[in-house]
Amino acid sequence: MNTSWGPRGHAVVIGGSIAGILTARALSETFARVTVVERDRFPEQPAPRRGVPQSGQVHGLLARGRLVLEELFPGFTDEVVAAGACLADLQADMHWYQDGRLVKPAVSGLLGVGVSRPLLEHTLRARVAGIDGVSFRERCEVLGLLASADRRRVTGVRLRGLDGAVGSELPADLVVDASGRGSRSPAWLEELGYRRPREESVRVRTTYVARLYRRESLLDGRALTACSAYPGTPRSAIAIAQEGDRLLMSLGGWTGVVPPTDDAGALAYAESLAAPDFAEVIRTGKPLGEPVLMRFPASVRTRYEDLADFPGGYLVAGDALCSFNPFYGQGMTVAALQALALRDLLDEDRQHQDHGDEDHGDGHRQDGGHRDDPGARFFRAAARVLDVPWGMAVAGDLRFPEVEGVRTPRTREMGDYLTRYRVAAADDAYLGTVLLRVTHMLDGPAALTAPDVVARVEAGFRASGVPA
Numbered sequence: 001m002n003t004s005w006g007p008r009g010h011a012v013v014i015g016g017s018i019a020g021i022l023t024a025r026a027l028s029e030t031f032a033r034v035t036v037v038e039r040d041r042f043p044e045q046p047a048p049r050r051g052v053p054q055s056g057q058v059h060g061l062l063a064r065g066r067l068v069l070e071e072l073f074p075g076f077t078d079e080v081v082a083a084g085a086c087l088a089d090l091q092a093d094m095h096w097y098q099d100g101r102l103v104k105p106a107v108s109g110l111l112g113v114g115v116s117r118p119l120l121e122h123t124l125r126a127r128v129a130g131i132d133g134v135s136f137r138e139r140c141e142v143l144g145l146l147a148s149a150d151r152r153r154v155t156g157v158r159l160r161g162l163d164g165a166v167g168s169e170l171p172a173d174l175v176v177d178a179s180g181r182g183s184r185s186p187a188w189l190e191e192l193g194y195r196r197p198r199e200e201s202v203r204v205r206t207t208y209v210a211r212l213y214r215r216e217s218l219l220d221g222r223a224l225t226a227c228s229a230y231p232g233t234p235r236s237a238i239a240i241a242q243e244g245d246r247l248l249m250s251l252g253g254w255t256g257v258v259p260p261t262d263d264a265g266a267l268a269y270a271e272s273l274a275a276p277d278f279a280e281v282i283r284t285g286k287p288l289g290e291p292v293l294m295r296f297p298a299s300v301r302t303r304y305e306d307l308a309d310f311p312g313g314y315l316v317a318g319d320a321l322c323s324f325n326p327f328y329g330q331g332m333t334v335a336a337l338q339a340l341a342l343r344d345l346l347d348e349d350r351q352h353q354d355h356g357d358e359d360h361g362d363g364h365r366q367d368g369g370h371r372d373d374p375g376a377r378f379f380r381a382a383a384r385v386l387d388v389p390w391g392m393a394v395a396g397d398l399r400f401p402e403v404e405g406v407r408t409p410r411t412r413e414m415g416d417y418l419t420r421y422r423v424a425a426a427d428d429a430y431l432g433t434v435l436l437r438v439t440h441m442l443d444g445p446a447a448l449t450a451p452d453v454v455a456r457v458e459a460g461f462r463a464s465g466v467p468a
């Protein structure tokens with residue numbers, strides 16, 4: 001495996017959506033030039049676009065994601081709020097229904113920002129486009145990879161301009177695939193003679209139907225209402241306030257259930273939910289467009305970190321590496337955490353080089369020590385980022401008996417405990433805050449089983465009178 005990030009020359013990022021933008025931001029600290037190649041033309045004003053079919057769907061940004069974006073782009077929150085986005089306490093200003101019960105509202109100090117996906121992307125892209133050395137090539141499709149004669153290293157990409165330009169080649173010292181769920185990396189690797197990575201998937205068969213409303217006084221002015229699906233009730237919903245005095249509401253169907261798109265059907269569907277808020281929006285709200293349906297058949301994690309052999313100068317990030325059931329709202333936060341991990345690895349390498357322990361391209365430094373392959377280190381770091389959110393998403397999906405997957409006695413025991421937890425959280429705001437902090441990736445899942453938390457859960461569950 002080639003062990004060098006190469007001269008700090010030119011990096012190419014495939015795909016200019018959230019993961020591509022954040023990757024470019026991370027690379028810009030090390031590479032003199034970063035080119036983001038994107039199939040779409042970016043709209044001049046924030047608007048959904050074809051290459052990101054999910055851009056018209058509800059996108060919640062987890063609290064951790066907002067903090068990471070703030071670290072990468074200081075002033076990010078103020079900027080989107082100035083553009084009309086809504087900043088809100090995630091427990092006081094939100095109705096959060098878990099297993100049909102409202103988690104007790106209280107001031108949590110956790111801040112979330114209600115912003116449309118197009119404005120979020122537009123804001124981040126403008127910031128990155130302003131960085132010296134970063135450029136975007138729009139209406140340009142990557143068709144494949146260029147490689148060294150021995151195929152040990154990716155040396156660039158093959159392109160096709162979509163506005164009549166002929167095909168061309170773009171050499172690079174590092175190429176990062178951030179082209180989303182439809183990534184062709186497994187096939188491209190195979191063409192170069194490498195094995196395809198193993199894929200893990202959880203077929204949760206969700207469908208989301210989003211519709212935009214004028215916000216006015218909907219949800220009694222609250223910024224957010226979310227209602228989870230649970231076994232026996234495979235229906236979810238979420239509504240988030242956005243810039244422009246709008247509210248984006250989405251009805252979700254799980255395990256093959258498809259929410260209706262006609263008004264009467266949507267109302268009946270919303271009325272079947274524990275939260276009255278959604279039916280109220282349909283009854284009294286003023287729609288600003290037609291419902292938009294999107295299917296999401298399966299969460300998929302591609303295990304690049306397991307490959308023993310991988311070409312140098314090539315990485316995969318964002319949804320191309322792992323794409324989650326959207327209801328958990330993890331994708332953008334995980335992409336941001338991967339970008340931080342990449343930035344830190346590059347920084348570490350730069351410091352090694354500054355201290356004169358440059359490798360010779362064979363993995364051996366001048367001082368005789370062995371520095372691991374940077375690509376392998378990135379995939380391991382990304383796997384560490386992914387392990388917890390993937391574990392949480394899979395556990396959530398496997399609560400549904402219809403979803404295939406491996407269930408151990410431990411997962412069943414944890415599932416039962418979390419069911420009692422949700423019951424207790426209806427009367428105990430502290431439990432609600434702990435659950436929110438874990439869901440928003442501020443704390444690890446171990447917080448849910450801290451001794452004081454377990455004691456409150458068991459006492460609260462007994463007091464609820466709900467049969468065990």
Ligand SMILES: Cc1cc2nc3c(=O)[nH]c(=O)nc-3n(C[C@H](O)[C@H](O)[C@H](O)COP(=O)(O)OP(=O)(O)OC[C@H]3O[C@@H](n4cnc5c(N)ncnc54)[C@H](O)[C@@H]3O)c2cc1C
Pocket residue numbers: 014015016017018019020037038039040050051052054057058059060061062140141142143178179180181208294296317318319320326327328329330331332333335
């Ligand atoms: C219905 C739905 C709802 C979601 N809700 C949330 C949410 O609430 N919160 C959250 O955090 N995440 C959510 N996500 C996930 C989130 O959209 C993604 O995690 C996020 O956009 C990062 O994805 P990405 O940048 O890796 O890929 P994508 O956003 O899919 O973008 C890929 C980009 O690559 C470009 N491209 C593809 N192939 C090529 C090529 N060959 N050459 C050039 N360009 C190419 C595309 O045009 C596109 O711009 C949701 C996803 C879905 C499907």
